[in-house]
Amino acid sequence: MTVIEKTGWRRTKLLAPVCSFLIAANFSFFQLQAQTAFLAVDAAIAVIDGSAAPYNIVQPGDTVYLMAGTRDKLLIRNFKGTAGKPVTFINKDGIVTINTNSYYGISIINCKYIRFSGQGNSNDFYGIQIKKVAGGSGMGIGSRSSDIEIDHVSIENCFIGGIYAKTDPDCADLVSRNNFTQFNTNIHDNYIANAGNEGLYIGSSFNSGIKLTCNGKDTVVMPPVLDGVKIYNNIIKNTGWDGIQVSSAPLHCQIFNNTILNDSQAEVQNQMSGILMGGGSKCDCNNNFIKDGKGDGIENHGLGGNRIFNNIIVNAGLTYLPNDATQMKHGIFVSDVSIAKDSAVCIFFNDIINPKSDGIRFQSVKSKHNLIASNLIINPGNYNLYELDNTSFSGKDAYVMIPNAVADIQLKNNFFSRTIASAGISATDYTILPGSPLINMGYADNGAITIDFRNQRRLVGGLYDIGAMEYDSGIDTLLHTFNEKPLLYPNPANGTLIIKYLSLTTKSLAVNIFTSNGSSLLQRSNFITVPGIQQLQIEVSHLAAGIYIYSIHDGNQIFSGKFLKF
Template sequence: MNITKYLICGIACALVLSTFAMCSKSTMDKAKPTVTTQGEEVEPPVTDPQTNTDCTYTVKPSEWFVDGANIPAGSVVCIPAGTRGALLLKNFKGTAAQPITIVNKGGKVTFKVAVTASYALKTQNCRYFKITGDGAEGIKYGFDLNGGNIGMTMDDLSSDFEIANVEVRNSGFAGIMAKTDPSCDVATQRGHFTMQNITIHKNYIHKTGGEGLYIGNSFYAFGSLIACGNVLPHDVKNVKIYNNIIDSTGCEGIQVGSAIADCKVYNNTVKSPGLSPFSAGQNNGIQIGEGTGGKCYNNLIKDAPGNGIIVLGLGDNVVYNNVIINAGANGIFADSRYTPGPNFQFINNTIVSPGADGIKMNSESIPMNTVINNAIIKPGSNLAIHKISSRVKLTALNNYISNDINACGFVNFNGDDFHLQPSSPLINAGANAASYGINADYYGTARPSGNAFDIGATEY
C-alpha cells in the first residue's frame, strides 16, 4: 500500500469518525486436502457444530456496542441468527488457556451495513478471543459481513485472536483488517505494543474495494509522519493465514506487513485480485510486505493483473510450492527495500503465463537470491529469471523453462488439477531442497517421493 493510498484512507476515515464513532473462484474449495506435512498445524476433523452451546452472553439484535469488561475468560458470546446492523466489541479479555468465543447461534448471522459505514464488525482493545462462524449445522460461513468500508477490523490494541468461518463481501475497502496504526499515543507504537498469535483461516472474502486481507502496517521501515513526529508501527508475531478463499478484490488478495517473526501464509486460493487498485502497483495476488519474514507456500493465485506474489520482506523469506497462473506482470517479484536477512528463497513454484517475467529480482542489497526447482512456463517477456542488474546475487539450480504448458504433463491443468502424469519431464529432475525445510508439495505429498525432488509445486 503506497503513501497516496495511505493519505486518502486516513482522510476518509477521519471524515467517517467525525460523524460516528464506529469506525470467481466460486465457493468451491481448492482441490487439495487441508492437511500439510510441513510441520505446521493440521485442520482438526469435522465435529458437530456448537448448535447446543450454552451462551454466557447473547448479543441483542438492537445492540451495536457490547463492552466485555465484565465478561469472564472462557465465556461464549452468542449472536442470534438473522440480519442485523454493525457491531462493536470492546474490552473482551480472555486468556491464552480460556479465550472468549464469539459464535453465531441458530443459523447464519448477516451484518448488513452501507458501504459508507466504517465497519460491519469491529473489535477494540480485545485480547484472547475467537470469532468463529461454525455455530450452526450445515452452514459453512455462519457470519456474513455485507458492506462497510472495512468488513471486519481488529483494531485499537486487539491481539491474540482467531477468525474463522466468516464470509466478507461488498466492503468499500478491506475485507478483514488487523492492525493498530501508530498514533501520538506511545501505547500504539513499536516497542510498546505487539500484535501476536493471530490465526485467520477458512474464510471467504470477495468483492472488496481494497485488499481482501490486510494484516499489519505497510510502512515498517520508516513509519508515518504525523503531528507528533515520525512514528513506527507495531510488530506482528506468530501470524498464520491459511485455507482462505479470496476472490475479486480491488487491491491485493492478501497483504501482510510488519510480521517480523513466525509468519506463515499458506493453502489459500486467491483469484482475480487487483481489479480496481487505488494506485499503480496495488494489483498483486499476495504481498509479503515490508518487515515481514517467514514462509509463503502452497497457495493458488490466478489472474492477478500485477504480480502473482510480491516479496518486500525481511530477507528470511521462503516462497515455495505456489501455483501462479496468468499474472499480468511477473509471476514473482522481489525487491530488497528493507532486508536485514540473508536470503530470498524461491523454490518449487509453478508459474504459468505471466505477462512479463517468471521471477523478477530487483533485490540488489540482499546477500543471496535462491531460485531452485521452479517450473516457469511461457513468460510474456521470454525471461524466466530476470536480474535487474549485475548487483543481484543469484543461485539458480534445476529450473524448468518452457513455452508449452502441455509438455509439463499435468493431469488437468485447466481444471486446477496440478498432479503430474508419469510421463512429466518434471519428475525427479529437481535439486534436493530438504535443507531449505521443504519436505512436502502443494498437495501435502512427501518430497521426494522418488529418487529425487520433482520440479514445480507438485510431486509425482
C-alpha cells in the same frame, strides 16, 4: 435482549475457542469441549462491551453467542481471555447476517485472546456473513488488540477492505513497537469477495515509521510489529487491490493454503498483487493458488530469510494493459525494500504459468546466498520482448530475470518451457502426467520441504520432482497420518472423491460439501461400526468446475478443507 447462563458444564458441547492445526496442511481441525458460561446476544444489540454490564461478568473461557438474524453492524470491545482460555464469539441457531451502510461491519477493539467464529452450525460453513459494508471494511481488529482468531466468516461487497488487523499510532494513542506487540493473529477458513481495496490487510505498511503532527509538533512513530501470523485456508476473490497484504511481521509469519482469484481489479499501481509480503515482514509463503489477477502473483518486499514454495500462480497480470509491455507484472517479484543485509530468499517448487512479463523477477542485491530451485515456469510474456527487441537480454532471461548481475543467486534444476505440453502436466489441474520430464529432476537440497501443493508427501521415490506437485504422491504410504488429518484424493477431482481417515471408536459421522462461498450442496450421515481406517466415496461428477469445501463432523471434532473439481 441478552440472555446469561452460568453453569459448570453444559449438556451439549460447544466449539472450543482455540483451533489446533497442522502448519501448511489444507484443512482445519477443531476440538469440541464444554464451556463454563455463555451469553446470548440478539441481533438488535450493536455494541458488546466487556467493561460494562451485563458483559463484564464474562471470564476467560466463556462464550458469547451471536443469535441468528440480520444486523446493521457490531462493535466488540474490552474483552480479555487468556492463552489457554480465550473468550469465544460464535453464531447460534443459524446465520448471523450483517448488511450496513456504515464504515465497518464488525469491529474488535482493545481485546486480547479472542476467537470470533462462524462455525456455530455444522450446516453453514460460514455462519457469520457480512453481505455489504457500503462505507468501509468488513472487519477491523485494532486499538491494541492481540491474540485474535477469525474463522468461518464470509465478507462481501465492502467499499474498502475485507479484514484489517493492525494498530496504528495517532495523536490520541502513540502506540509503537516499543510499548505494544500484536501477537498471534490467526485468520483462516474465511471467504472474501468484492473488496474495494485489500482482501486482507495485516500489519502496518509503514514499517519504517509514520509521521504524525501532534499539538503542532512533528514526530515519527515506529508502528507496532506482529509476532505470530497465520493466514490460511481463505478464499479471496475480486479484490480491487492486493488479495493478501502482510507487513511489519518479522517473527513467526506464515501465509499458506489460500486461494486468490482475480486480484487487483482496480489497477492501482503499487497495490497490485495476489500476495504481498511488505516492509518488515519475514513470512513463509506456500501452497497458495493464485489465478487470473491483474497484479504480480507474489511480491516479497520483506526482510528476507523466508521461503516461497509450493505455490501455483497462473496468468499473473495477463489482463493488465495487455498491449503495453512496459507495464510489467510478474509471477514472483523480489525487491530490496526492507531486506536485511546478507539474508536469503529461497524460492522452491512453484508453478508459474503464463505471467504477463517475467516468471520470477529478482531485483534484490543486498540479500546473499539466494536459491531459486525446482520451479516450473511456463510461457513468460517477456520472452519475445527480450529475444526480439533491442535489449541486452535474451528470451531465456524472461523465466528468471536478474536485472543486476551482482545479485547473489543460484539457479538449480528449474524447468523452463514455452508450452504446458512440453512440461508434461495437465492443462486443467496442473498435475504431473506420466512420462513428464519434471519427474525426479528436482534439486536435492530442498530447504526441509516435506509436502507438495496438495499437502501430500514430498519426496516420492528416490528424487524430488520439479514444480508444485509430486507425481504419484503415494496415497497408500500415508496411512500413519490419518490420526492427524483426513486424506482426500484425487484432488483435483472429476468423478468420485475419496476421503480416508482413522477413527478409533464407533461414532456418528456427518459429511458436508459446500460451494466456495459457503452454500450447502450435500449432506451425508453415516455411523462407524468398526473402528479403523474409514473410506468415504462421494460422487462429484455432477458439480460444476470450481473450488469446493468439505467438512467432516465425527462427534467431537471437525475436519475441513478444500478440493478442486475440473
